Amino acid sequence: MNSKAHVKTTINGEEMEFLCEPRQSLLEVLRDDLGLTGTKEGCNDGNCGACSVIIDNVLVNACLVFAVEIQGCRVFTIEGLASPEGLHPLQQKFLENASLQCGICTPGFLVAAKALLDHNPDPTEHEVRHWLAGNLCRCTGYDKIVRAVLKAAEVGRETTAPAGSSN
Amino acid sequence: MSNASKNGNGNGKYKVIGTRPIRHDGVDKVTGRAAYGIDTHLGGMLYGQILRSPHPYARIRGIDTSKAKALKGVRAVITAADLPPSEADEVLNLVEGSFRLKDLRSNILADEKVFYQGHSVAAVAATNLHIAEEALQLIEVDYEILPHVDDVVAAMRDDAPLLHEDLTTKEFGEDTGKNSNIASHIQFKLGDLEKGFAESDIIVEEEFETASVHQGYIESHNATAEWKTDGQLTVWTSTQGAFGVQKQTAAILGLPVSKVRVVPMEIGGGFGGKIPVYLAPQAAILSKKCGHPVKIVMTRADVFRSTGPTPSSYVKVKLGADNSGKLLAAQATIAFAAGAFPGSPVGAGAVCVLSCYAIPNGLVDGYDVVLNRPRSAAYRAPGSTQVNLAVETLMDEIAVKLGMDPIELRLLNAAEEGTRRVDGAVYPVVGCRETLEQTKVHEHYLAPLSGPHQGRGVATGFWMNAGLKSTVTANVNEDGTVNLMEGSTDIGGSRASIAMQFAEVLGLPAEAVNPMVGDTASVGYTELTGGSRVTFATGWAAYEAAQEVKKILIGKAALYWETTEDEVRFEEGDFVHSTDPEKRLTFKELAGHLVDLGGPVVGTGAVDPNSGVGGSFTTCIADVEVDPETGKIKILRFTMIQDAGTAIHPSYVEGQMQGGSVQGIGWALNEEYFYNEGRMQNASFLDYRIPTCLDVPMIETVIVEVPHPDHPFGVRGVGEASIAPPPAAIANAIYDAVGIRLHELPMRPDRVLAACLAKEEAEAATANG
Ligand code: FES
Ligand code: FES
Numbered sequence: 001m002n003s004k005a006h007v008k009t010t011i012n013g014e015e016m017e018f019l020c021e022p023r024q025s026l027l028e029v030l031r032d033d034l035g036l037t038g039t040k041e042g043c044n045d046g047n048c049g050a051c052s053v054i055i056d057n058v059l060v061n062a063c064l065v066f067a068v069e070i071q072g073c074r075v076f077t078i079e080g081l082a083s084p085e086g087l088h089p090l091q092q093k094f095l096e097n098a099s100l101q102c103g104i105c106t107p108g109f110l111v112a113a114k115a116l117l118d119h120n121p122d123p124t125e126h127e128v129r130h131w132l133a134g135n136l137c138r139c140t141g142y143d144k145i146v147r148a149v150l151k152a153a154e155v156g157r158e159t160t161a162p163a164g165s166s167n
Numbered sequence: 168m169s170n171a172s173k174n175g176n177g178n179g180k181y182k183v184i185g186t187r188p189i190r191h192d193g194v195d196k197v198t199g200r201a202a203y204g205i206d207t208h209l210g211g212m213l214y215g216q217i218l219r220s221p222h223p224y225a226r227i228r229g230i231d232t233s234k235a236k237a238l239k240g241v242r243a244v245i246t247a248a249d250l251p252p253s254e255a256d257e258v259l260n261l262v263e264g265s266f267r268l269k270d271l272r273s274n275i276l277a278d279e280k281v282f283y284q285g286h287s288v289a290a291v292a293a294t295n296l297h298i299a300e301e302a303l304q305l306i307e308v309d310y311e312i313l314p315h316v317d318d319v320v321a322a323m324r325d326d327a328p329l330l331h332e333d334l335t336t337k338e339f340g341e342d343t344g345k346n347s348n349i350a351s352h353i354q355f356k357l358g359d360l361e362k363g364f365a366e367s368d369i370i371v372e373e374e375f376e377t378a379s380v381h382q383g384y385i386e387s388h389n390a391t392a393e394w395k396t397d398g399q400l401t402v403w404t405s406t407q408g409a410f411g412v413q414k415q416t417a418a419i420l421g422l423p424v425s426k427v428r429v430v431p432m433e434i435g436g437g438f439g440g441k442i443p444v445y446l447a448p449q450a451a452i453l454s455k456k457c458g459h460p461v462k463i464v465m466t467r468a469d470v471f472r473s474t475g476p477t478p479s480s481y482v483k484v485k486l487g488a489d490n491s492g493k494l495l496a497a498q499a500t501i502a503f504a505a506g507a508f509p510g511s512p513v514g515a516g517a518v519c520v521l522s523c524y525a526i527p528n529g530l531v532d533g534y535d536v537v538l539n540r541p542r543s544a545a546y547r548a549p550g551s552t553q554v555n556l557a558v559e560t561l562m563d564e565i566a567v568k569l570g571m572d573p574i575e576l577r578l579l580n581a582a583e584e585g586t587r588r589v590d591g592a593v594y595p596v597v598g599c600r601e602t603l604e605q606t607k608v609h610e611h612y613l614a615p616l617s618g619p620h621q622g623r624g625v626a627t628g629f630w631m632n633a634g635l636k637s638t639v640t641a642n643v644n645e646d647g648t649v650n651l652m653e654g655s656t657d658i659g660g661s662r663a664s665i666a667m668q669f670a671e672v673l674g675l676p677a678e679a680v681n682p683m684v685g686d687t688a689s690v691g692y693t694e695l696t697g698g699s700r701v702t703f704a705t706g707w708a709a710y711e712a713a714q715e716v717k718k719i720l721i722g723k724a725a726l727y728w729e730t731t732e733d734e735v736r737f738e739e740g741d742f743v744h745s746t747d748p749e750k751r752l753t754f755k756e757l758a759g760h761l762v763d764l765g766g767p768v769v770g771t772g773a774v775d776p777n778s779g780v781g782g783s784f785t786t787c788i789a790d791v792e793v794d795p796e797t798g799k800i801k802i803l804r805f806t807m808i809q810d811a812g813t814a815i816h817p818s819y820v821e822g823q824m825q826g827g828s829v830q831g832i833g834w835a836l837n838e839e840y841f842y843n844e845g846r847m848q849n850a851s852f853l854d855y856r857i858p859t860c861l862d863v864p865m866i867e868t869v870i871v872e873v874p875h876p877d878h879p880f881g882v883r884g885v886g887e888a889s890i891a892p893p894p895a896a897i898a899n900a901i902y903d904a905v906g907i908r909l910h911e912l913p914m915r916p917d918r919v920l921a922a923c924l925a926k927e928e929a930e931a932a933t934a935n936g
Contacts, residue, residue, distance in 0.1 A: 023297060037206040038199015040435070042385040043467040047852035050385055078199035091197040095189045098818035101659035101826060103196035104203060104386045104435025133861040136852060138383045138436050139659060141825035142860035144818070 009070045011036070012080030020067040027051045027062035030077065038078040038107050042136065049135030052108040052115075053077050059115035061134075078107035081114065089155040090114060093148040101139035109135050113149045121156055123149075183670045184880055187818045188677040190663040196433075204389040204405030204432040205464055212391070213242055215453050215463035216299035217446070218289040218306050219473060220281035223539040223845025224315035224328065227279060227288070227308060234305040235291060240298035243456035244306070245449065246289045247278035251421035255333060259418045261411060262635060262694050263442055263545060270508040272419055274542055275448045281310070282330055282507035283541050284846045285472030287445075292453040292461045315539040315845040319481050319504040322348040322538040330507065330537045348537045350509030355517055355531040355589045363496025363528030367487030371564045375557040377894075377912040378839035379479040379504065382546045383830075383857045386435020387470050392450035393460040400427045400451050405434040407441045407656060408695030413687045415444045420451060430686040431656045438830070439545030440475045442695055471850035476840055477546035478503035478511040480553035484520070486561045492569050492576045494526045497589075501554060502534040506543040511535050515631070516550030519891070520558055521589045522629040523599060523784065524580040529589040539845055545697065547827060548630040548887035552834060552894060556912060559626035559895030563902065573625050573899070574607045577786075582629075598810025598873035598883075599784040603627065605869050606786045611806045620793045621803065622904025627786045628891030632884035633698025634776035637705040638691025641669065641712040643768040647755025649675070649716070651682040654693025655705040659826075659886070660819040661696070667815050668706040668880060672713035673754055674740020691773050699783065699884030702815055703875070704776055710879045711772030723764045724757055781875055783888040785809040787828065789896040793904045798920030800836055800901065805893075806867040812875040812883025824889045825866040831893025833858045839913050 004019040011034070020029050027044070030036040030053075042050035044063045051062040054076040081088045090110050093099070100106045109132065116123060116131040123131070128149050129142070137145060195201040232244040253269035272278075277286050289306050293299040316322045327348055336343045337351040364370060390404040400422065406412045409431040417424045434441060446463045453461040465474070480503050487496040499520045505511035517533040566573040581600040587593050606612055606625065616623060640652045653665055666680040684690075693705065717737055724742040725732045728750055736743045742757055744750035752760075761768060790804040807824045814820040837856050841849045849855045874881025894912055902908055907922040 021297070028296075031206070032208070035208070036199075037202070037208075040203070040386070041205060041464075042387070042435075043852050045467060045851055045853075047467075048385055082198050087194070087197065091194075094197050095193040098187070098190070098660065098816075098822055100193070100196055101819070101822055102384070102386070102434060102436045103192075103201060104384075104433075106196055107199045110197060129860045133859040136385055136857060136859065138385055138438070138830070138857060139826045140822055141827075141829035141866045142858075142863060143825045143866045144822060146860060146865070 005068045007068055007071050009072065010074045012077060022066065022068055024067045025063050026065040026067045026070055029067040030062060036077055036079055040104055040107055042104065049112060050105055050108040052111040052135065054111060054115050059112055076111070078111055081110055090149065090152040093152040093155070097144045097148040097151065099140065099144040099148040105135060105137040109137065109145055113152070116149070117153055117156055121153060123153060125150060181671055182674065183667045183677050184813065184815050185817065187816060188663065188667070190660050191666060191682055192657065192662055201433045203386055203435050204403065205386055207391040207403045207432060207462060209391060209393065209460040212460045212462055213292045213294060213457060214296040214299050215290055215292045215450055215461045216296070216303055217287050217449060217463065217469065218303045219469060220277065220284060220286040220288055222281060222310055222312055223284050223317060224313040225281050225310035226313060227277060227281065228311055229309040230289060231307040232289060235302040238298065238302050238305060240294040241291060241302045242294070242459070243292045243453045244289060244302065245276070245452050245456065247276040249452050250276055250419065259415070261414065264510050266510055268418055271415065274508065275419055283539050285469060285541055286507070287449070287473065290449040290453055292457055317539045317842055317845050319479055319502050319536050319538065322536050323502060323534065330539065334509070334537065350505060350535045350537055353514060353517060353533045355529070357587065357589045358528035360496055360498060360528045360530045364487045366489070367495045368490040369565060369568055370485065370487045371561045372485035373557065373561060373910055374481070374483045375910045377480045377553045377556060379476040379540065380546070380834050380838040380840070381471055381475040381855060382438040382440035384436025384438060384440060387467060388441070388445050388465040388474055389463065390446035390450045391460055391462040392447060392454045394451055394455040398426060401430065402427065402447045402451065403430045403432055404447055405432055405441060407434065407437040407658065407697050409656065409687050410654070410692055411442060411695050412444050412447055416447045416451065419448045428686060428688045431684055434656055434658055437658050437696070438547045439549055439697060442697060443544055445474055467852065468850040471855060472847050473541050475544050475546065476541065477549065478505060478543045480504070482554055482557040484557040484561055486565065488565055490569065492565065492571050492579050494524055494580045496528040497521050497526045498529065499531045499554065501532065502536055503550065504540060504543065505535050505537050506540045507537060508542045509535055509537055511543050512545060512550035516554045518588065518590045518631060519551040519629055520554035523582055523627045525582055525586040531589050547830060547890040551628060551630055551891040552831065555626065555628050555891040556895045556898065559892060560898050560908065563624065563899040574603055577627055578603045595781045596873060596876050597781050597784060598871050599627070601871045601873050602784050602786040602808045602810050605808050605871055606788060609788065609806060609808070609869065611788050611804060611867065616790065618792065620795055620904050621790065622900040622902065623788065623790050624896045624899025624903055625786060625788050626892035626895035626899060627784065628888055629782055629784050630699060630888035630891065631782045632703065633700040634704050635694040635698065635700055636775045637693045637708040639665065639705060639708040639712045639772045640690060641716050641770040643716060643758055643761065645758055645761055647758040648679045648681060651680050651709065652685045652690050653682060653705055653709070654685055654690040655701045656684055656696045658696055659823065660816065661701040661705070664702040664815040664819060665705050665709045669709040669713045671880070672710055673717060675754060699886035703878060703882045703884040704774060706815065706882055707776055707878060708772035708774045711774060712770040715770035715772070716768060719768050719770065720757055723761060723768065724752055726764050727752070727760055781883060783810055783883050783885060785888045785892055787892045787896045789893065789900045791897060791900040791904055793901060793919060795905070795923060798916035798918070798923065800897065800914060800919060802832060802863055804864060806869065807889050808869040808871060809885060809889055810871045810873050810883065811885040812878065813872055813881035814870045815880070815882060817870060820870050820885050821868045823885045824868045827887065827889030828866045828893055829858050829863050831890045832863060832897065835894035835897045835912060835914055837913050837915060
């Protein structure tokens with residue numbers, strides 16, 4: 001149980017290596033060992049979405065993935081959403097629409113919403129609600145989150161520039 | 168589609184107030200950089216875990232920690248023996264009430280008995296979380312299982328198992344000497360009840376029950392403690408009140424408050440549930456024992472089993488009215504399940520139950536009852552939602568019986584300035600009537616329903632709002648910006664609303680003020696973030712701090728112009744020479760000269776507004792559709808109308824209203840602590856289901872602004888009242904849709920279906936008979 005595994009992976013475009021115990025979740029390694037605490041823990045049992053990350057273009061809960069499983073994968077976390085040029089339209093719209101109160105759910109919602117817009121750049125309100133139903137927010141009542149995602153989708157469709165260039 | 172906010176301060180009275188700037192802490196929170204309690208990481212840090220009772224009620228005969236201590240990687244194991252001994256009658260007075268220190272300590276580490284499943288029994292610190300978890304399994308506790316009671320009505324019976332041998336009932340504040348699970352019985356009386364009912368043409372009376380629900384914040388409880396060899400303890404935690412954590416932790420550990428510094432980290436939701444301490448004392452003792460910082464994060468199952476919840480309740484209400492609908496008499500009996508230790512918000516429930524109406528004759532009895540469930544905690548307008556269901560359902564019955572519009576009935580009886588509440592308080596200017604007027608003309612209220620099994624309901628709710636102590640310190644920077652240190656932890660954007668009030672006074676843009684939340688060693692005493700008080704009271708402190716800064720800067724300008732202070736005016740954000748109007752300095756220009764004008768400019772506001780806060784009223788409209796096959800309720804449309812007083816940042820005011828609405832919807836339809844044999848059966852977010860975004864529609868809001876007459880900007884406080892009326896509005900909408908009355912929360916599909924079938928059977932029996 002104590003011997004550590006060596007994992008080679010790519011996180012937010014950067015190649016990385018780390019040692020971990022086989023029983024450690026990806027969430028635990030991201031937060032406690034790699035210092036990437038932007039991915040939040042809300043339940044550690046797959047029911048809140050606060051730990052949403054994207055692995056090889058698939059939206060997953062990092063608490064349900066063992067860290068050893070990401071060997072050779074490309075992992076995307078909230079820390080990868082903004083670019084040096086500025087915020088991603090989703091981040092900008094969340095701020096403009098006051099879509100966060102306490103903000104603990106926000107990274108998870110942003111990553112999940114990015115995964116949605118990557119798949120479906122023109123979602124309906126129902127599609128947004130359906131996709132984000134795996135992410136819990138106890139503060140906002142979801143209204144302003146859903147609006148922000150719809151508005152960010154509009155921005156995304158209007159600009160041909162890559163994500164993160166403007167709002 | 169957009170929120171139908173009536174606000175906007177279109178009267179041009181304010182420059183900053185009423186606008187919607189981006190919150191100051193926003194970028195950190197959308198990039199994942201903001202550091203929450205769960206993100207705390209210190210060098211050499213160990214991980215703690217708590218062993219909790221599997222039994223609802225048991226005597227602890229002994230605890231053997233030797234095997235756990237022997238496990239490699241374990242650094243310390245503690246039990247109640249590591250806490251200071253308690254005197255029987257030592258009491259700790261906190262903002263939220265007075266508590267026996269003995270009970271607070273027992274809730275941290277149980278000594279003789281465990282009182283609920285999830286009660287903390289021992290704690291471990293180890294080099295990693297997994298070792299700490301393994302160590303818990305090696306602790307042997309010898310329990311003598313006792314018969315338990317976990318239903319509020321059963322716990323009040325004379326033959327119920329008693330929880331505390333030394334707990335005697337307080338009747339109207341007097342100790343009766345009678346040993347019972349009823350910790351206290353309170354009573355409010357107004358007028359002549361019998362006469363009121365005798366004069367009534369119509370009397371309605373029903374009993375109601377509500378299940379225990381959890382606050383459901385997404386961030387678990389956490390605490391990281393470092394007890395240094397100089398005896399100084401520092402705690403990093405997510406809390407609604409750093410000074411409250413300081414006070415509780417110091418008392419539980421038997422330390423003076425000056426030995427405990429509490430650093431409030433960003434907090435991932437609270438809603439009242441992050442006022443008590445659950446982990447800081449254990450982390451502190453573990454740290455002291457092993458000489459390292461120790462971090463404890465609760466598992467989600469433990470959050471459910473051991474923290475929160477709001478009390479389950481039994482409420483009986485009787486209302487009497489004349490034929491015109493005028494209320495003449497009201498009686499309420501309220502019993503709240505406090506959980507393992509006394510201290511439910513039954514007092515607040517007793518104030519709120521009749522609070523929306525002018526009723527000349529009233530009697531309210533409230534009972535605080537202990538039983539084998541976790542110690543209950545405040546939850547958004549604590550006590551108000553439980554009692555609201557009863558009164559607002561009965562108001563609907565009266566409206567139906569009299570054939571009156573439900574809003575007209577409420578308008579006829581609405582509380583207003585001068586109305587005496589049953590607890591004796593007399594309302595200052597309040598906005599109950601205004602929310603009803605806005606509801607009556609709202610497009611939602613007037614729109615037709617569009618299909619079968621659909622119905623519309625309304626309900627009105629109240630929360631009293633708090634004032635309490637707050638401190639703000641402002642430091643003027645030479646570039647014309649201001650650092651604002653405030654003591655209120657920011658759960659939902661309050662940094663912005665406080666900074667905006669400061670900015671308004673000095674004519675600065677909101678962005679020129681940089682608000683920060685201080686720890687207990689760096690900011691003046693500030694009470695908890697709760698009671699809808701932060702924008703009101705801490706905002707008031709910011710106003711005072713700004714006034715002081717203004718005064719000092721007038722002195723500085725006088726110095727600059729080598730004149731006297733009475734020659735300097737503050738005008739539209741500029742400092743102006745009265746007799747030589749050519750001389751004019753902007754705030755920024757003057758700030759730039761400060762180095763040559765005698766140094767730092769610091770303004771402080773320290774306030775304790777405690778009189779006539781006035782409270783906030785809400786009215787909501789719910790449209791539902793009932794699925795007659797399954798009993799499932801769908802919310803089709805929902806509008807919340809609330810008197811916020813002046814709305815400082817309307818987006819966050821709407822946010823509070825929307826968040827409270829959806830919590831109320833969850834409470835109404837599916838949230839509940841499901842117990843079997845004293846053990847919670849649904850301690851996860853999968854089984855304790857809070858609403859997801861697929862369960863609710865957009866939440867429309869109308870901000871009504873009846874300014875608070877005493878507050879410098881008319882702020883009233885907006886955080887809580889919105890949770891109270893949704894269950895009753897939904898219950899009334901269900902009646903409107905299918906003609907059934909439910910008297911129990913949650914209104915689960917099985918209950919709705921059973922009531923629908925019972926109604927069908929009764930109708931068939933009548934038809935056949
Ligand atoms: S922490 Fe992973 S889903 Fe909640
Ligand atoms: S903003 Fe607090 S949980 Fe979503």
